[in-house]
Amino acid sequence: MQKQLLMGNEAIARGAVEAGVEVVTAYPGTPSSEIFSTLAKFAKQYNYQAEWSSNEKVALEVAAGAAYTGARCMVTMKQVGLNVAADPLMTLAYIGVKGGMVLAVADDPGPHSSQNEQDTRAFAKFAKLPVFDPSSPQEAKDMTKYAFGLSEELELPVFIRPTTRICHGCADVTLETIPDPDKRPKHTFEKDPKWAIMPKLSYEKHKWLSLQQEKMREIFNGLSFNRIESGNEIGIVASGLSYQYVKDALNALEIPATVLKIGTPYPLPDRPVKEFFNKVNKVLIIEEQDPVVEEQMIQLAFAQGFRISISGKLDGIVPREGEFNVDKVMKMIQRFLGTAEGEETSISLPPLPVRQPALCAGCPHRASFFAFKEAAKGLDAVFTGDIGCYTLGVTAPLQALDTCLCMGAGITMAAGLNKVEPKRSQVAFIGDSTFFHTGIPGLINCVYNKANITIVVLDNDTTAMTGYQPHPGLNVNAVGEQTIGISIPAIVKACGVEFLEIVDPNDFEKAKKVACAAMAYDGLAVVIMKAPCIKIKREKKMFSVKADLCTNCQICIKKLGCPSLFVSNGKVQVDETCTGCGLCTYVCPQNAIQEVVQDGI
């Protein structure tokens, strides 16, 4: 069988294609984005439909419609995206689906690139839907493929929940055949009262959903994703990726424990758990995030009369926060067994520089933030932020953002701040993709409820942070077809906004003037800062510092924090990562930064 090095996200995509997926929808979000990016790349070749939807709720509803016909569908998003999709999800669980529907929702313990560490397994339990928790890219592929059939058997959406280290880790994965798209059955929507939820139907379907819980559990009892690896009377339970850490940790500690590997944390299979309880005399449960397996195991033990001690998060041996690794899991096992924890043998390092992520050299967001910071001098304005690359405006030295909560909250929170402090300036920053995602309802609310704030749309023609995906403002869709891009200015005008300016932030003096005018305006002002992401389109320009003019005041570096600027031999210099935005030329009091005349790069 053919093997290929696949990232976990690619493996999930492959699993969907091997299952004959027909419709795929998504909204990008780290660490999930490459599942859909991979699927979009192969959509034409394997003849399925793929769309970046405008948000996760939309993605789920589009897929649900397709699944009602009998087509196999996949929806992908990150964990917080599921909150946006929660409304359709909770009722879709009552209505059910006809075609297999798999929700790939990536969790981010750590977190590495997220606002929180919420646990999608707990969400699945809340929605009463089954969830798979893969321990490797190979298993992620196998589970995804299996989940489509399971979804059809149960007539319910099924979750697969990879975590960051599964999503963004590569492994050798065994490939299987892809079914011929031409041999797919034709699907059609059959009219039936069961597709329209009404209170009476809802009650009936809720009873059905409750019965399905036991059916799921029975199916999961027979799956090898859940298994016991026999050893001595010490019992360790591990869900998802924690299984791999447990294997390495037990190996390093030379403890031949009995391991119960859980691949379906909800509903918890009861047969292997009972068998496990009979083999061991004490139990430690290791799972990242919430005690989803632990609480079900304790319930089961109590209800079935097993007298066995169960450790984990509830007695503080296993943390609820952060992500795990082999060293942390070794310590958990040692704490559980009451053996001495290994000495910290690691060397003490010399002081190292703090290296936080920053906006790229030449990023137009830097110019937009700087224009508003200059315009707001002496005003004590509040700058509300949103989710995207521009969230990095929080970091020093720009420190341009005072808040960040969730997608779309920049505009709405500025409106709330304005209600309490109407005399103070509030400026809300939002990216183009985020504007389409959840920014528009906030804009409408501002107009209707007379918010006196400034909204800045940072329009860089892409969804940059998650990997440069297209969005509804562009004339091209996920699979590279031409389409009708939606004009942000047209939406703003249609909402009745009277102050609207569009300016290129790289034209700094003009951008600053517009920023001043917007903040001075009495009423809702919208500024669209329009310049493409530097990773997509850049000027073929570079700048350098005239050493004889530079006084090493470092104002350029201290104000802008551009990664291309550095100090060497008592002078500021520009390195080869410069992309030629020229923003630094506006701040240098000596005019020492000048364009390099290049011969034909």
Place this chain on the structure above:
Amino acid sequence: MEYNVMITGVGGQGSVLASRIVANAAMFAGYEVRTSDTIGMAQRGGSVISHVRFGDCIASPLIANGNVDILLGFELAEAVRGLKMLKPDGMAVVNEQVIVPPSVYAGISEYHEAEIKDFLEATVPHLHLFNAVQIARQAGHWKSTNIVLIGALSQIEDFPLNSDQLLESIIQTVPAKMKELNERAFRMGIRHMEELKNGHK
């Protein structure tokens, strides 16, 4: 057999590509492979770490403390940040390039270059510290620094993957129009190590 490579650097230096190249070569060589990369927000100039594990039977995608056989450092301070993970007799191949983060100019932290370099030299007995970005520039572009370092890696004694396997992986992994540049960078990385060996004789 189990072999652990850790790559540390600054987001944007190409560590994710380097990790894929080593992992792919290990798969060609018939090993089980697990990697873990930093993808997402930290890629915008933050500290990044890639774990590459290969061998007969590999479980966790993350290397345990003190189990790194080779540390591939793309930047001086970031190499030192990874030292906690290195085996006591582990090797390090390090680009001596210094990238001062904005936090230093903002007065939030400090970059003690000489102290960091001394610490690296004193702590790692098997250290290859050289200016890989300079060699990459000579090869045609600073962005091929990651490939220069992989070239150097291929010359490490007892490294289980040979230069043919790594080059084949590079050619399969990099975009078509970058093949020539990267092959040149790879060979220059190899040549640098050969010159170093000959010089020491």
